[in-house]
Structure formats: C-alpha cells, structure tokens
Amino acid sequence: MKKIMLFLLSLMCLGGCADEPVTVDNTTVRQLDLKRFMGRWYEIARYDHKFERGMTNVTATYTLLDNGRIEVVNEGLKDGKRKTANGKGKLPDASEPGKLKVAFFLWFYADYYVLDIAPDYSYALVGSSSDKYLWIMSRTKALPQSVLTGLLDNLRRRGYDTTKLIWVRQ
Structure with missing residues (x-):
C-alpha cells in the first residue's frame, strides 16, 4: 500500500510540473445558487479525456447534502x-461560488469551474483551472442552435478551442 501511495504522489507531482500555463480565460461566475444548480444535467459536449472516452447518454446529477457537501453521480x-x-x-470558498471541487477517488479533489450559467439555470459551461477540461451542460438533452452558437462564441472569446469538443449523443 505504501508503494502505491508513493507512486500516486509522484505522478501528481510530475503532472503539476508538466502543466503549461493556462491560455484561456477561465473566469468563473460571480454568483451561483447551489440549490438551483442541483439536479440532473445532460452533457451536450466535452473535451476528450480517458474517464469518459466512448461514452454516450452522459448525465451528471448533483444533490446538496445537509452538511453543505455535494453528492455527485455521473452516468453514461x-x-x-x-x-x-x-x-x-464541495465549495471551498464562498467568496468564489463558481469554483467548486469534485472528487471521485479518495481525497483527490479536482477543480470544477462554472464558467457561465443561464439566468434560468438551463445550461452551463464548466471547465477547470487548466484549459484541458471543458463541458457544455444542459437541463435538457439538446439545446437550440441559437443558444449553442452563443455558447461557442463565448468559449472562443475566452480562448477555448471549440474544434476539440466532442458532441455527446443523448
């Protein structure tokens, strides 16, 4: 067990050293009503990454617990x-409500940045502190083309490469 933990820590350190500077504007929303954010979200598009590669019909369901933590269930x-x-x-700092943290393995939390959200919480853009992760999420399985066009324009203005998005079959 000790060797495994040392190996994992070494990988984390190497990964941190190899990161390139962020080249996108990953500014998060200034206000986020966690209660309204809770519920089911459909993944409309995402950047490719191992943990979701080849998946379709992807959803994320968030539940706010009594202790202020968030239960996360990703399915596909x-x-x-x-x-x-x-x-x-979890929300580590209430003064930055768009900067959440999520973990799927032990205590290894990753950034979950809410970059933009519709006034009615019908769609959201989600990224991280790096430019390697990006999701377009919706409360419905599809978004109108006019909304998608606006979201893509927003992402391009922020410096994201929208040609790398994978459109998820729902």
Missing part, C-alpha cells in the same frame, strides 16, 4: 453498458 453508456461514477463535491 459505454459499449451498451451503464457506467456510474459516484463522487463528492
């Missing part, structure tokens, strides 16, 4: 089989 289909990842989330 891969090769016709339902896959579920249970995690936890």
Whole structure:
C-alpha cells in the first residue's frame, strides 16, 4: 500500500510540473445558487479525456447534502453498458461560488469551474483551472442552435478551442 501511495504522489507531482500555463480565460461566475444548480444535467459536449472516452447518454446529477457537501453521480453508456461514477463535491470558498471541487477517488479533489450559467439555470459551461477540461451542460438533452452558437462564441472569446469538443449523443 505504501508503494502505491508513493507512486500516486509522484505522478501528481510530475503532472503539476508538466502543466503549461493556462491560455484561456477561465473566469468563473460571480454568483451561483447551489440549490438551483442541483439536479440532473445532460452533457451536450466535452473535451476528450480517458474517464469518459466512448461514452454516450452522459448525465451528471448533483444533490446538496445537509452538511453543505455535494453528492455527485455521473452516468453514461459505454459499449451498451451503464457506467456510474459516484463522487463528492464541495465549495471551498464562498467568496468564489463558481469554483467548486469534485472528487471521485479518495481525497483527490479536482477543480470544477462554472464558467457561465443561464439566468434560468438551463445550461452551463464548466471547465477547470487548466484549459484541458471543458463541458457544455444542459437541463435538457439538446439545446437550440441559437443558444449553442452563443455558447461557442463565448468559449472562443475566452480562448477555448471549440474544434476539440466532442458532441455527446443523448
């Protein structure tokens, strides 16, 4: 067990050293009503990454717990089989409500930045402190083309490469 922990810590350190400076504007929303943010979100588009590669019908469901923490359940289909990842989330600093943290493995929290959200909480842009992660999320399985166009324009203005987005089949 000790060797595994040392290996994991070494990988984390190496990953931190190899990171390039952020080249995008990942400014988060100034206000976020966590209660309104809770519930089911459908993944409309995302950047490719190992933990969701090949998945369709992807959703994320957030539940605010009595202790202020957030229960996170990500689900999707891969090769016709339902896959579920249970995690936890938190808001570490109430003065920056758009900067959440999520963890799916032990205490290894990752950034979960709410970059933009519709006034009625019908869609959201989510990223991180790096430019490697990006999601377009919606309360419905599809968004009107006019909304998508506006979201893509917003992302391009921020410096994100929208050609790297994978459009998720719902």
